Amino acid sequence: xxxxxxxxxxxxxxxxxxxxxxxxxxxxxxxxxxxxxxxxxxxxxxxxxxxxxxxxxxxxxxxxxxxxxxxxxxxxxxxxxxxxxxxxxxxxxxxxxxxxxxxxxxxxxxxxxxxxxxxxxxxxxxxxxxxxxxxxxxxxxxxxxxxxxxxxxxxxxxxxxxxxxxxxxxxxxxxxxxxxxxxxxxxxxxxxxxxxxxxxxxxxxxxxxxxxxx
Numbered sequence: 001x002x003x004x005x006x007x008x009x010x011x012x013x014x015x016x017x018x019x020x021x022x023x024x025x026x027x028x029x030x031x032x033x034x035x036x037x038x039x040x041x042x043x044x045x046x047x048x049x050x051x052x053x054x055x056x057x058x059x060x061x062x063x064x065x066x067x068x069x070x071x072x073x074x075x076x077x078x079x080x081x082x083x084x085x086x087x088x089x090x091x092x093x094x095x096x097x098x099x100x101x102x103x104x105x106x107x108x109x110x111x112x113x114x115x116x117x118x119x120x121x122x123x124x125x126x127x128x129x130x131x132x133x134x135x136x137x138x139x140x141x142x143x144x145x146x147x148x149x150x151x152x153x154x155x156x157x158x159x160x161x162x163x164x165x166x167x168x169x170x171x172x173x174x175x176x177x178x179x180x181x182x183x184x185x186x187x188x189x190x191x192x193x194x195x196x197x198x199x200x201x202x203x204x205x206x207x208x209x210x211x212x213x214x
């Protein structure tokens with residue numbers, strides 16, 4: 001036993017103090033995670049209702065229309081009247097307005113604009129990815145931390161303290177795993193949306209660059 005080693009009682013006592021001092025921070029963080037998860041779920045529902053679903057045929061027709069534009073102004077009109085998200089229109093219009101740039105500079109601009117859109121989607125997905133990873137971990141910590149006093153209470157015959165510790169342990173487990181699972185689902189759904197969004201944007205950028213570099 002560690003307690004039989006010289007200084008063992010001090011070490012075990014210090015670890016006990018440290019672990020028990022983490023109880024409140026873990027509970028607070030789990031509560032914050034629940035709030036963030038609920039807000040994220042509401043944001044995903046709102047995003048789903050406001051998302052413009054762009055069929056493959058629309059992207060195909062738009063690529064043809066871009067290629068057949070007679071002038072830069074006509075190209076801009078084609079882009080502005082397209083049935084695509086406003087953020088994609090903004091990127092394509094900015095590229096179409098770069099006729100004074102050389103081919104290499106225009107391609108660099110297009111690449112930077114695409115990377116910026118990609119970064120925005122990654123930042124959105126990163127929030128749910130973090131909760132997916134730390135939610136279950138904090139839930140496990142919230143389970144194990146109160147088990148120490150609970151087992152000690154069991155040895156002393158204090159059933160009330162044991163019941164209270166087990167309640168905290170089960171609640172934190174449910175909250176941590178539930179939040180992580182829900183954020184995982186939200187992240188997978190959004191990842192599919194954003195992959196399609198970036199794929200469409202990449203194809204349209206190539207079409208605009210091909211027209212501009214003629």
